[in-house]
Amino acid sequence: MPTPPPAVTVAWATFHRTWSVTRRAYPWSYFVGTLMLGVFTVGLAHLGLEAIGGGRVAASFAAATGTADYLGYITVGAAAFMFTTHGILWVAKALIQEQREGTLGALLVTPPGRLPYLAGFTAFAYTAIALEVTVLVACARVLGVRLESTGPPDALLAVLALGVAVFGMSAVLSAVMIIAGEAHITQNTLFFAIALLSGFTFPRQDLPAVLRWAGELVPTTAAMDVVRGAFTTGAGVSPGRLAAALGLGLAYAVAGLRWLPLAERHAMQRSY
Amino acid sequence: MIRTDDLRKEFRTRRTTAVAVDGLTLEVPRGRVTGLLGLNGAGKTTTIKIMATLLHQTSGTVRVDELDPLRQPDAVRRRINLIAGGERMVYARMTGRENLWYFGRLYDVPRAVLRGRVEELLELVGLTAAADTTVERYSRGMAQRLSIARGLVNDPAYLLLDEPTLGLDAPIARDLRRLVARLAREGTGVLLTSHYLTEVEELCGHVYVIGEGRHVTAGSPAELTARAGCHRTVRIRLAERSPGVEAAVAAFAARLGTDAGLEPADDGGVVVSLSHPDDVAGPLAMAVVAAGGTLAGLEVAEPSLEDAILALADAPRLVTA
DSSP states (O other): OOOOOHHHHHHHHHHHHHHHHHHHHSOHHHHHHHHHHHHHHHHHHHHHHHHTSTTOOOHHHHHHHSOSOHHHHHHHHHHHHHHHHHHHHHHHTHHHHHHHHTOHHHHHTSSSOHHHHHHHHHHHHHHHHHHHHHHHHHHHHHTTOOOOOOOHHHHHHHHHHHHHHHHHHHHHHHHHHHHHTOSHHHHHHHHHHHHHHSOSSSOGGGSOHHHHHHHTTSHHHHHHHHHHHHHTSSSOOOHHHHHHHHHHHHHHHHHHHHHHHHHHHHHHHHOO | OEEEEEEEEEEEOSSOEEEEEEEEEEEEOTTSEEEEEEBTTOOHHHHHHHHTTSSOOSEEEEEETTBOTTTOHHHHHHHEEEEETTOOOSOTTSBHHHHHHHHHHHTTOOHHHHHHHHHHHHHHTTOSTTTTSBGGGSOHHHHHHHHHHHHHTTOOSEEEEESTTTTOOHHHHHHHHHHHHHHHHTTOEEEEEOSOHHHHHHHOSEEEEEETTEEEEEEOHHHHHHHTTOOEEEEEEESSOOHHHHHHHHHHHHHHTSOEEEEEOTTSOEEEEEEESSOOHHHHHHHHHHTTOOEEEEEEEOOOHHHHHHHHSOGGGBOOO
C-alpha cells in the first residue's frame, strides 16, 4: 500500500485521536446536551407559531425569506447555527485547549504545520456535527417539518460553502484565542455577531443597512444564502453567493493560517 | 552540532523592552551533555525555546547541523525534541501508548518502525504495565516519564531538557540521569538546564553559565570550580585537645593567610578545619603530628560545581526556576 503524504497522516492521526478522546471524555450526555439547543429552538418556534401566529406567518416574512414555511426556515437556521457554532467550538478552540493542557509546546516542536492538524480536527468536528444535525432534522420531521431541498448537488454545495466559511472563521478565531489567552468572551462575541448578522433565524432584510453590509464581511452570511437557496426557498444555489462564501471563507482561512505562527510564538512567550 | 552566535532576544511591550538573551554564543555537540546554568534573569528557557523553534530570536543566528530554524523549521524539528519539567506535554485523556503513537505519527515515523519504538520507549521508562491507562490516572512521576518517552519518539539527534527532573522523586530522577547519560554516550547531543547543580555536575561534560541573558563563563565542571578559586576543606579529627597542637594549626593557617576552625567533637576530641584552594591536607597533618597531636581522622571535601556557581554570584541570585 502506498504511503500517504505526511499531511494526510497528521490529519488522520488527529482525527483518530480526537475521536478517541471525545468518546472517552464526553459520552452520550454531551451529544444529548448539545442537541437539546436545536430541538428546543424548533420546538419553541413550533409552539410560538401555533400560539401567537395561529399557525400562519405574516406576508412580510414570506416576502423577505422566500418561503411561508416558518418551521422549515427555523429548522434550517437552527441546524446551520449548530453546524457553525459547534464547528467553531471544536476547531477554533483546538489550540487554546492544547495550551491549557500544557501540550501546545509539544505539538509546536513537531514538524507539521497547523493546516493538517486543524484539518483533522475539522474532519472530526464535521463528522460529529453531521450526526447532531441528522438527529435535529429527524426531530423536526416528527414535528411535521418538511425541508425544500433542490437536490443532492445543491445540498453538497451548501454544506461545502458553510464548511469552508466555518473553517476560515475558526482559523482566525484560533489565533485570536491563543493571543488573548481566553476563549469564552471571544467565542461568545463571535456567536452573538453571526447570530445577528448572518440570517440564521430571521431575515437579514429586517436589519439596518449598516448591519446588512457588516454581515457581508462574515463568511457565514453568504454561506447561509447558499444554504437557504438549497433547503428553504427552493431557488437553488446562487453562483454569486456560493463564490462569495467560498472566497471569503478561503480568505479567512489563509489569513488565519498565516497569523497562527505569530500567535503561537506569542503564546510560547508565556508558557510551553 | 547546535550552535548559536551572538544570540539576542528582546521581549517588547508598548512601554518596555526586556532583553532575555543578550549576545549568547554556545555550542551543543553530538555525544555530550551540555549544561546551561543560569543566574537571575538568565534566559535559559528562552534560549531553549529559540533552539526548539518555538520563538524567533531578535538577532544573531542559530544553526542545527547547519540548518537555520527560521528558514527550515520543519527540518530542524525532525532533528530535535524538547522535554520540559513541570509541564505535562502529553495528553491527559489518552493512554500512554496512544500518546506515543500520536506524536510518532506527527513526526511521520513509519507505522512499522513506530510500532516497535512505542513498545521500546514504554519499557525504557517503565510504563509497559500502564501503557493502556489514561494519563490522567498517572502519578506525576509516571506522566513525566511518559513525557520523556515522547521526547524520544522521533529518535532526535538533539534533546533539549529544560529542568527535566523538576518535582520528580529521587529514584525516578536518578533513572532519568542514567538515561540521559546513556543517550549522550550513544551520540545524542543533550542540552540540559537544571537547578540541581549536582545533576549538572554528574552529567555535563561542558557547562555554560549565563546571567541576565549574557555569557558569564563556560567550561567543564572541574574547570569551573578551579577557575572560581573554590576552596577544598580539610578536616582533621584529633583524639584530644592540645594547646600546642592548636597553636601549631593556627600558625600554619596564618602562613597560608587563612583561619582554621576548631570545634569540639562528641568523643571529647577536637575537629580542625581549614579551607584553601590548594591541597594542604598533607602539610596540615604533618604540622599537627610535629606538634605532638594524634590524628583520629582526616577528610578532604573537594569543591563542587555549586561552590563554583556560588562563588560566581551571590547565593540569593542563583536561579531556582
